[in-house]
Amino acid sequence: MASRSAARPASEEEEDAEGTAPRTRGLLRALGLTLASTLVWGVAHLRVGRRWAGALLLGLFLALAAAGTVAGLFFRSDLLQLAVRPDWLTGLAAGILTLGLLWITVVIRSYQIVRPETMSLGARSAGVAGVILLCFAVALPTAWAGYSTYLYRDALTSIFRTGDSHGRPINIKDPWNGQRRVNVLLLGGDAAANREGVRTDSMTVASIDTKTGDTVLLSLPRNLERVPMPQGPARDRFPYGFTGDGPATPGLLNEVYQYAEDHPDVVPGARKNERGPELLKATISGILGIPVDYYVLVDMFGFADIIDAIGGVKIKITQPISYGLEGGVLQPGDRTLSGKEALWYGRSRTNSDDYTRMGRQKCLLRAIARQADPRTVLTSFDRLAAATKRAIATDIPQELLPAFITLSNRFNDGGQVTSLQFVPPLIYTGNPDFALIRRLAAQAVATSPESASPSASPSPSASASRSTSPQAGRTPGATSSKQPTRQTKPVSLDATCP
Structure with a gap:
């Protein structure tokens, strides 16, 4: 009797170990797909068969990346001109913060659709910690970019005032009013x-x-x-x-x-x-x-x-x-x-x-x-x-x-x-x-x-x-x-x- 009683806990430990391994692999898989969706939107949705949502997120991500690349390569001078316009800077700061919030939403939703249905308390805590870490990885650079844009706009408007100090009109098409030189x-x-x-x-x-x-x-x-x-x-x-x-x-x-x-x-x-x-x-x-x-x-x-x-x-x-x-x-x-x-x-x-x-x-x-x-x-x-x-x-x-x-x-x-x-x-x-x-x-x-x-x-x-x-x-x-x-x-x- 004593030998059977002593052997029972050992068999239960083996069953627990066999059940823990799949759950651990499931958590790692969910975190991996969430990381992939953080880097390229829509990966997690496509992996679980949500094709329309995945395609929409992926298309939006590629469109934003392509627009940024084209603007940086071919419209750099135009970007520099927009960078000294306070109204555009205000819109840019708002756009950066909106992008950050959207990105964080994608990260959270991606984890929600790929996480295992049953997890232990420790696994759930580890999953939440991983998602929070990914959200911080997205939030910190976007918040810094938005804040820096605000600082830049504030410095720009503090140093350069609106309107000519002598009341002379400023013609955007001919800002120098035909002058050969500006001194x-x-x-x-x-x-x-x-x-x-x-x-x-x-x-x-x-x-x-x-x-x-x-x-x-x-x-x-x-x-x-x-x-x-x-x-x-x-x-x-x-x-x-x-x-x-x-x-x-x-x-x-x-x-x-x-x-x-x-x-x-x-x-x-x-x-x-x-x-x-x-x-x-x-x-x-x-x-x-x-x-x-x-x-x-x-x-x-x-x-x-x-x-x-x-x-x-x-x-x-x-x-x-x-x-x-x-x-x-x-x-x-x-x-x-x-x-x-x-x-x-x-x-x-x-x-x-x-x-x-x-x-x-x-x-x-x-x-x-x-x-x-x-x-x-x-x-x-x-x-x-x-x-x-x-x-x-x-x-x-x-x-x-x-x-x-x-x-x-x-x-x-x-x-x-x-x-x-x-x-x-x-x-x-x-x-x-x-x-x-x-x-x-x-x-x-x-x-x-x-x-x-x-x-x-x-x-x-x-x-x-x-x-x-x-x-x-x-x-x-x-x-x-x-x-x-x-x-x-x-x-x-x-x-x-x-």
């Missing part, structure tokens, strides 16, 4: 904690050909003196050129921005934080003899945050550069600079001068543009969006962003960048020859080789500018510094960067 003033603002206001220590006009995307960079030094002011209250106050606002401001070009902010009467009708850009745009337009359409201001300290967000910037340093108050030195060589180091690389004047610094700033901007690849941007998108909102101000309207994207595409198809810096010995900043500056600017942006040559006569527009703008800073008997002919042509930006 954008690029400003680097130094709003340090130990100084009041903003000093625009970097001032460059990017003159862009609206047909080809070819760009000429016209750089003005921060210490240009007695610059002629635009007609109106500003010229009435400074008829012989800008002379500053007392002993603390000697009257340099980089002080015009903050002077306008502190003196609303020189830019009547402009609001706070718009007075500085408006007066500086008009002033630089008069200096160069070309219209300045828009501006972009980058705060240097916010700029450091942007560099940190993309993981630093790689650049070649040719000679030691002192930085910081602790006596730090950026050593020569191929280096990856942090935001703080890059800021000092672009700002340091120790054992150097303003003009060398201007050249380093342009090389730094070019290095960042080359290294901010899509992978880097995507992996640090939230930090980059937040830093960009803090660092950038502009009056470029949202409606023009697609047109600027088109110009960028044309430039990438073979456009060229040339640079002309109005620095010594070409221009003496203490007593500038503004007529020469306007003549060289007109030559630099000319399209024909004949008009771009140093011996060419000034264009009519340049002559008109000279006749209407006062020769600020010129004293009786003063002579212009002699300009070497070989330096009057714009040079390639690549030639100045190691």
Whole structure:
């Protein structure tokens, strides 16, 4: 009796083991089919004979995949233009979230139709855990994509406002209103904690050909003196050129921005934080003899945050550069600079001068543009969006962003960048020859080789500018510094960067 009694539990264990194996295989099969349906919709439905539902899901999945592939391969430029339209971004974010919810529904329903009818509590728990894991695998990337799209739209609408700031109509079919060139003033603002206001220590006009995307960079030094002011209250106050606002401001070009902010009467009708850009745009337009359409201001300290967000910037340093108050030195060589180091690389004047610094700033901007690849941007998108909102101000309207994207595409198809810096010995900043500056600017942006040559006569527009703008800073008997002919042509930006 005892032997039979002892043998009975053993036989029951064998029966349980024989029943558990099929149930385990059934659970693994169900999870495998659910995984397959997660990767390709409709697999589970087709496997259990639900042909119409399976075919519908599979067709929808293939249609979405094909549409994404075709758009990425053949309509990339159109996608880039849509990517700067807030209304489309709102729809895209909603579409991504809807897709995520639909995908999760497919995952759950696929498991429901293929799971075994009878399972132990442990098997049911394992099945539910597997489905939850698959749902998370779908939900996390779609939620991240939707959130990133929202962040991008928020940054876009924060930086770029709707409508032209001057009330000019924007024709979508001809956004440049027939202009041969669009001129954008690029400003680097130094709003340090130990100084009041903003000093625009970097001032460059990017003159862009609206047909080809070819760009000429016209750089003005921060210490240009007695610059002629635009007609109106500003010229009435400074008829012989800008002379500053007392002993603390000697009257340099980089002080015009903050002077306008502190003196609303020189830019009547402009609001706070718009007075500085408006007066500086008009002033630089008069200096160069070309219209300045828009501006972009980058705060240097916010700029450091942007560099940190993309993981630093790689650049070649040719000679030691002192930085910081602790006596730090950026050593020569191929280096990856942090935001703080890059800021000092672009700002340091120790054992150097303003003009060398201007050249380093342009090389730094070019290095960042080359290294901010899509992978880097995507992996640090939230930090980059937040830093960009803090660092950038502009009056470029949202409606023009697609047109600027088109110009960028044309430039990438073979456009060229040339640079002309109005620095010594070409221009003496203490007593500038503004007529020469306007003549060289007109030559630099000319399209024909004949008009771009140093011996060419000034264009009519340049002559008109000279006749209407006062020769600020010129004293009786003063002579212009002699300009070497070989330096009057714009040079390639690549030639100045190691």
